[in-house]
Amino acid sequence: xxxxxxxxxxxxxxxxxxxxxxxxxxxxxxxxxxxxxxxxxxxxxxxxxxxxxxxxxxxxxxxxxxxxxxxxxxxxxxxxxxxxxxxxxxxxxxxxxxxxxxxxxxxxxxxxxxxxxxxxxxxxxxxxxxxxxxxxxxxxxxxxxxxxxxxxxxxxxxxxxxxxxxxxxxxxxxxxxxxxxxxxxxxxxxxxxxxxxxxxxxxxxxxxxxxxxxxxxxxxxxxxxxxxxxxxxxxxxxxxxxxxxxxxxxxxxxxxxxxxxxxxxxxxxxxxxxxxxxxxxxxxxxxxxxxxxxxxxxxxxxxxxxxxxxxxxxxxxxxxxxxxxxxxxxxxxxxxxxxxxxxxxxxxxxxxxxxxxxxxxxxxxxxxxxxxxxxxxxxxxxxxxxxxxxxxxxxxxxxxxxxxxxxxxxxxxxxxxxxxxxxxxxxxxxxxxxxxxxxxx
Amino acid sequence: xxxxxxxxxxxxxxxxxxxxxxxxxxxxxxxxxxxxxxxxxxxxxxxxxxxxxxxxxxxxxxxxxxxxxxxxxxxxxxxxxxxxxxxxxxxxxxxxxxxxxxxxxxxxxxxxxxxxxxxxxxxxxxxxxxxxxxxxxxxxxxxxxxxxxxxxxxxxxxxxxxxxxxxxxxxxxxxxxxxxxxxxxxxxxxxxxxxxxxxxxxxxxxxxxxxxxxxxxxxxxxxxxxxxxxxxxxxxxxxxxxxxxxxxxxxxxxxxxxxxxxxxxxxxxxxxxxxxxxxxxxxxxxxxxxxxxxxxxxxxxxxxxxxxxxxxxxxxxxxxxxxxxxxxxxxxxxxxxxxxxxxxxxxxxxxxxxxxxxxxxxxxxxxxxxxxxxxxxxxxxxxxxxxxxxxxxxxxxxxxxxxxxxxxxxxxxxxxxxxxxxxxxxxxxxxxxxxxxxxxx
Numbered sequence: 001x002x003x004x005x006x007x008x009x010x011x012x013x014x015x016x017x018x019x020x021x022x023x024x025x026x027x028x029x030x031x032x033x034x035x036x037x038x039x040x041x042x043x044x045x046x047x048x049x050x051x052x053x054x055x056x057x058x059x060x061x062x063x064x065x066x067x068x069x070x071x072x073x074x075x076x077x078x079x080x081x082x083x084x085x086x087x088x089x090x091x092x093x094x095x096x097x098x099x100x101x102x103x104x105x106x107x108x109x110x111x112x113x114x115x116x117x118x119x120x121x122x123x124x125x126x127x128x129x130x131x132x133x134x135x136x137x138x139x140x141x142x143x144x145x146x147x148x149x150x151x152x153x154x155x156x157x158x159x160x161x162x163x164x165x166x167x168x169x170x171x172x173x174x175x176x177x178x179x180x181x182x183x184x185x186x187x188x189x190x191x192x193x194x195x196x197x198x199x200x201x202x203x204x205x206x207x208x209x210x211x212x213x214x215x216x217x218x219x220x221x222x223x224x225x226x227x228x229x230x231x232x233x234x235x236x237x238x239x240x241x242x243x244x245x246x247x248x249x250x251x252x253x254x255x256x257x258x259x260x261x262x263x264x265x266x267x268x269x270x271x272x273x274x275x276x277x278x279x280x281x282x283x284x285x286x287x288x289x290x291x292x293x294x295x296x297x298x299x300x301x302x303x304x305x306x307x308x309x310x311x312x313x314x315x316x317x318x319x320x321x322x323x324x325x326x327x328x329x330x331x332x333x334x335x336x337x338x339x340x341x342x343x344x345x346x347x348x349x350x351x352x353x354x355x356x357x358x359x360x361x362x363x364x365x366x367x368x369x370x371x372x373x374x375x376x377x378x379x380x381x382x383x384x385x386x387x388x389x390x391x392x393x394x395x396x397x398x399x400x401x402x403x404x405x406x407x408x409x410x411x412x413x414x415x416x417x418x419x420x421x422x423x424x425x426x427x428x429x430x431x432x433x434x435x436x437x438x439x440x441x
Numbered sequence: 442x443x444x445x446x447x448x449x450x451x452x453x454x455x456x457x458x459x460x461x462x463x464x465x466x467x468x469x470x471x472x473x474x475x476x477x478x479x480x481x482x483x484x485x486x487x488x489x490x491x492x493x494x495x496x497x498x499x500x501x502x503x504x505x506x507x508x509x510x511x512x513x514x515x516x517x518x519x520x521x522x523x524x525x526x527x528x529x530x531x532x533x534x535x536x537x538x539x540x541x542x543x544x545x546x547x548x549x550x551x552x553x554x555x556x557x558x559x560x561x562x563x564x565x566x567x568x569x570x571x572x573x574x575x576x577x578x579x580x581x582x583x584x585x586x587x588x589x590x591x592x593x594x595x596x597x598x599x600x601x602x603x604x605x606x607x608x609x610x611x612x613x614x615x616x617x618x619x620x621x622x623x624x625x626x627x628x629x630x631x632x633x634x635x636x637x638x639x640x641x642x643x644x645x646x647x648x649x650x651x652x653x654x655x656x657x658x659x660x661x662x663x664x665x666x667x668x669x670x671x672x673x674x675x676x677x678x679x680x681x682x683x684x685x686x687x688x689x690x691x692x693x694x695x696x697x698x699x700x701x702x703x704x705x706x707x708x709x710x711x712x713x714x715x716x717x718x719x720x721x722x723x724x725x726x727x728x729x730x731x732x733x734x735x736x737x738x739x740x741x742x743x744x745x746x747x748x749x750x751x752x753x754x755x756x757x758x759x760x761x762x763x764x765x766x767x768x769x770x771x772x773x774x775x776x777x778x779x780x781x782x783x784x785x786x787x788x789x790x791x792x793x794x795x796x797x798x799x800x801x802x803x804x805x806x807x808x809x810x811x812x813x814x815x816x817x818x819x820x821x822x823x824x825x826x827x828x829x830x831x832x833x834x835x836x837x838x839x840x841x842x843x844x845x846x847x848x849x850x851x852x853x854x855x856x857x858x859x860x861x862x863x864x865x866x867x868x869x870x871x872x873x874x875x876x877x878x879x880x881x882x
Binding site: 082322327 | 514554555717719747748756761770774813815818828864
């Protein structure tokens with residue numbers, strides 16, 4: 001069956017930033033087979049969809065997320081010691097396969113609503129996340145986290161690696177879901193285990209590695225104190241700096257660290273709202289990109305960044321780069337759109353499949369309504385997307401030729417059930433928060 | 442006629458931050474007459490509106506805007522010399538009463554859609570802005586700009602003052618629209634004319650003064666070079682630092698400037714997205730508030746900040762303060778909501794009329810749908826409003842008891858006509874941009 005989108009403003013985000021307006025896109029099965037300007041081809045029995053001048057563009061790629069955590073969204077906002085006071089106790093008490101399933105479903109629903117078609121996730125009980133994204137129809141990297149702080153799903157690294165193996169076996173050959181190994185961070189994994197992860201990774205080249213890197217002063221201090229070098233250097237010496245490493249955050253970097261990362265061709269996921277809200281600083285995105293590193297955009301978990309769409313992140317990515325550079329010029333809007341699509345796909349090593357609209361690529365695309373007055377006039381569609389559009393402007397979402405959202409309605413999840421489950425579990429957390437606050441002098 | 446909103450999550454933003462959930466609000470004519478929790482009063486012939494658990498809160502107060510400029514939205518994005526290369530030539534060639542009317546209508550439409558109920562504007566041909574906001578039903582301060590750079594509507598300050606007088610006469614006694622005088626900035630007005638404005642203001646205590654202050658390095662350098670003091674000190678010596686002065690931007694401030702502003706009890710409008718996009722720095726909002734100054738939030742014009750709703754500004758206001766402070770603690774979400782409502786009203790000297798839901802105040806309120814998955818769970822409604830909600834979540838908007846938006850539909854403007862006019866005028870600008878770029882070597 002052929003689907004033909006016509007009368008669209010097609011923003012391909014290909015290498016030459018081709019736009020077709022009015023344009024058309026032909027989809028056969030899971031794949032984009034043709035696209036162009038002017039008169040669309042005549043194809044018998046094709047389903048023809050008139051886009052009424054709306055933008056059709058690649059689906060967005062969220063390069064760093066903790067989907068299970070959406071049930072903690074906005075909890076303990078503005079509190080500096082929230083990690084130790086609330087998050088870790090709550091995670092130990094409440095993170096179960098069921099909680100991860102419920103949180104991941106809420107996250108999948110939100111991302112589909114907002115035009116995210118690919119997500120890289122790392123959390124606990126990650127097989128549950130894999131089941132949810134597979135059902136929801138999202139393209140995903142699902143990473144089992146490994147950490148030494150007695151996390152909810154493994155009491156030892158041996159148990160953690162066993163969970164990784166289970167995840168890999170479960171999604172081997174899956175068309176949309178790729179298993180990943182996710183050492184939490186250098187300080188919470190330790191150099192010996194990072195070496196083990198590097199060896200595991202050499203034996204599993206198709207499974208990306210995800211890790212928080214250079215996120216906090218605490219981590220920088222740990223590396224200096226324990227290894228007398230930077231946290232990036234520790235990671236390099238463990239053998240983990242490789243093209244299939246997705247480094248999240250990357251705030252606390254010296255120029256020498258960026259050079260190391262560039263030499264080893266790692267990939268970066270920047271999380272502007274999460275970092276900005278924590279007051280932790282601004283990632284040197286321009287420097288990283290100028291050093292040749294692909295930088296994608298991530299939402300982080302909803303307890304840190306609140307929303308999982310990428311629209312919320314686009315203006316912050318741009319503003320932060322301009323504030324660092326002291327000028328309007330750094331990171332123009334078109335580069336921000338690239339980061340949210342094709343460059344994010346490159347970060348996840350999925351750029352041959354997704355991230356731009358080109359014949360032969362998977363049909364991962366979104367339609368954006370231009371009905372809202374806040375979107376007009378449009379002198380530059382990239383400026384409009386970065387600084388004016390929002391998640392509510394996304395009307396249709398397709399992944400691999402399958403509609404996940406159609407004419408404003410999510411097709412693969414039951415929104416009422418998902419919301420009901422999330423709100424029910426939140427009541428338990430509220431009670432626990434009251435208990436913690438009561439117990440705290 | 443009485444209107445009774447029932448089954449609402451009423452966030453009053455009054456001094457004690459009272460919430461009523463489920464709660465009700467009674468409106469008689471233009472005024473809130475009662476509100477509370479539990480069973481609503483029985484009132485014969487009242488129109489009863491069941492809010493289905495949605496948030497009902499004060500309408501937002503946009504404390505700095507150039508409504509006419511929305512037809513320039515996103516034009517010449519990411520270009521450092523845009524002011525002299527594009528904006529000033531375009532303004533000289535195209536800013537006419539018609540253009541201001543069309544741009545202001547687009548802005549009014551966008552703000553009503555997004556839950557802004559009060560706006561402080563400054564631009565040219567400001568009587569046109571006044572007519573538009575009056576028709577749209579917005580509460581507004583409309584400021585006639587005075588400047589020395591040959592602006593589109595006055596060749597001399599004498600002509601400029603004449604325009605101010607015309608504006609004041611036109612809106613004398615208007616229930617919603619207040620005329621204002623708006624010296625553009627210290628460097629573009631000059632000390633002698635600032636003194637004239639101060640004298641005019643003494644004679645017109647009900648008409649606020651709006652001015653860009655300490656916005657750029659250029660301005661700081663001008664003050665040092667011309668007057669050997671800070672731009673704030675120049676403004677003070679001209680007699681302009683007074684409680685009815687609304688200072689927009691306030692980026693380049695020394696501690697001594699903040700002390701001066703505090704001593705003279707001026708008001709501040711911070712414009713985070715506009716400032717962030719220009720790479721100009723972060724306003725010291727915490728310091729200003731700690732010095733006792735009320736700080737409201739502004740969108741600036743759509744050529745600088747792109748959108749005119751306040752939701753887009755809330756997370757940036759918070760993130761910028763946390764980045765400046767290096768911690769999660771500065772400017773908690775509840776303070777950001779205050780700034781967007783009651784504190785903004787105080788900046789405009791309208792806090793006895795609007796900015797919170799309290800008996801006796803004008804019925805300026807908005808309803809926010811909680812249907813979107815990105816808004817759940819809700820542990821703290823202020824966190825939800827600042828970090829997750831967006832302009833599209835606003836379903837109903839009331840100003841002084843009149844519905845400007847009802848069940849998702851704007852009542853006082855014709856959206857199709859407004860958009861058509863704006864897109865038509867944009868075509869002229871596009872042609873002029875091509876001409877400018879062609880003429881530039």
